Amino acid sequence: MTADQSPRPEDHARTASRPSELKITDLRTATVGWDNWFFTIVRIDTNQGISGYGEVRDFASKTYALMLKSRLLGENPCNVDKLFRKIKQFGHHGRQAGGVCGVEMALLDLAGKAYGVPAYVLAGGKFRDRIRMYCDTPNEDTGTAMGKKLQERLDRGFTMLKMDVGVQPLIGKPGMLSWPQGMLPGDPEDKIDRMLNIHQLQHPFTHVRLTPKGIDSICQYVAEVRQTVGDEVPIAADHFGHIGIDDCIRLGQALEPYNLAWLEDMVPWQYTDKWVQLERALNTPVCTGEDIYLAENFRPLIQARGVNIIHPDLATSGGILETKKIGDLAQEHGISMALHMAGTPVSTMASVHCAAATENFIALEHHFTEMPFWSDFISIAGETKPIIERGYIRVPEGPGLGFELNEDVLREHLVEWDKGLFEPTPDWDRVPSHDRLWS
Template sequence: MLTVNTTRPAGPAGRITRVETLMLGTAWRDFAYVRLHTDEGLTGVGEITHPYRPRETCALTEAMGHRHLIGADPFDTEEIWLRMYQGDFLRGGDVGGIVVSGVDQALHDLMGKALGVPVYRLTGGATRDRVRVYANGWYTGEREPEIFAAKAKETVARGYTALKFDPFGAGLHHLEKAELRRSVDLVAAVREAVGPDVDLFVEGHARFGTGTARQLVDALAPYEPGWFEEPLPWTLIERYAELRERAPFPISGGEHFHNRHEYKQLFATRAVDIVQPDLSMAGGFTELRKIAAEADTHGMTVAPHNSNSPLCTTASVHAVLGITNFQILETFDGLLEPYVFDAVKGALPVVDGHIELPTAPGLGIELVDEVFEEHPPSHRFWNMFAEGWEKRNRT
């Protein structure tokens, strides 16, 4: 099971003959992708973007491809997942988790194309007619209440009924009184600007100590956030339950975990109300369904994290269509340059805060090499704990 089996008859996709990676530069971050080729002339794509280490995910993808994918049948998703995880002696972590996730997406893309059906038909079908999404990245700019309010109004005017934002600047561990007040004032301004019926999700980026997190739970309550995301570092996972008991709104998190094994403590401690696995970090389609099922047994809903490109947005739509305890999906697509959509041709558009049912076989996306050549990666870095990070400035 931990070596490629070439004795069993191959499925309709054939066998994998080549593993390829590509990177695309944008003003925000470099996106990375894997493309698998088969001897039946099919290609399958997946996203392997790491916010800071896309070169490393590409290098590991190619290395693991030679070790575990060449000659494999793409329909053997469970076996391939285990072979990559156990056979490569992965023990959690972001780079390896992202590689396994992106490859799993590409395998499902190949299966869908080989059978002539959208991927969601292979992962439980549809339990809804469309997928509700929320906007992130819309607040890029100065941390001033009137600026946040204006940008929030603009985003809602584009059809979104839910917004997420980090109002905390470069804050880490502790916020001085003036900075805490300024952060809460930004939330207040956005709530006043969009009214009571738009969902507001407040992002903590796992940055606060327990004392400041408790203060923020109390201060945010009047503005009725739909959730407070990652208020504490995950090194303090056992303290999350204390905030859940105190907060009159949900606590969410989970984007930093890369498979069901890493999620084990989150479920055991009942750390959150809403789990946020990322399809390009938490193990792809194969693993996301298992995490969602476990969340369901704990009365938790699923709101996948997605700070990636439109490819992952589209793949995530396929993934959540069959998840019965799905709540809402994140997207940064409104932040991106138009050429990104040219590069990942066929990505599903956001219309009035929703994404409609996919119809094309597989994921319905092809990577356009010419666009990648025109926009090479920049390999720059932006630090969200540095002053002015919310402007998306990079060095």
């Protein structure tokens, strides 16, 4: 390869690797975090001295990954589909899928390293060389303040944005919300706690409703955002709060003049019929999916065309190959796929490979724009530098997930309650259990 040539997958082939003889010898974890967030990094070791990395989803227990160790020892990590079928019974929706998905990422990392090819090759090849990121932005007190935050992201080169819009800022303000006294947990005095009791019940059961004044307040907020950043940049909206389908429709219709990119997770994903009702009633795209595990559980929503955009999180949906299947299934029904993500660069890069290999992909979420050290957890091609450049991540051409883990940076950000950096885990070597699901 000459100096002016781009790296090729074949340039990274490991001539010392014998993929057919590769065996898993260990599984260890390290949990990092900042503010109130925490993430467990999974490392799978082998008999040939190569390791693969994955990540348990944010706020999920590392136990979800460690319990899989006894089912993986001695197996060949290159048999990704075989091992996924063996362990997928131990995942579930939301963060309970974190262990299975973290292991799947690590298996693709190992298989790619063993064969000397990027993970996207194992997923069928790539449709794009760079991945568009959309930048998430939590609540601000006013639409003007939110608009200024979003403009900062535009100035950094992001071409797609997301903001929180919903009932949370209205809590405690007179005349904005109504609800039956005593409906919410811990509500003897007829109060809403924005962090607790309004989130204790699923949306259809809180009976929290927006008043006309409340809807006008939200619309004014979004109008101020648009006045600040203009009408052209795609802005998605999320975190509407636990309100019922009728108020979701009322609010969605009121927001239509502001040309939002999509309305996310307005009702729980389980209620396919409500999503169909929502999609038919609105002219703004709707999307959900960050808490759905496995392609088979996306199928009812996709086949009913209850969403315009499907929105899996790789650390819940089943990992790289399963999420690629979800994207392909959605494409068959004329539905695009965006990817939810609130993780370290480890799970982000796994998502990058999946996004590269999925034709109907739109954009991948980035949640930590304000964290200056976020990129430092990994190096790519021996360099530690901003992973996101002008709103995109370049798809790496190195083997596996295409990065090297910076353990010194991990050590700096270990959480107080779990200080070990890939400490031995012998207690999980053997867990007697009859796992078969049939007789």
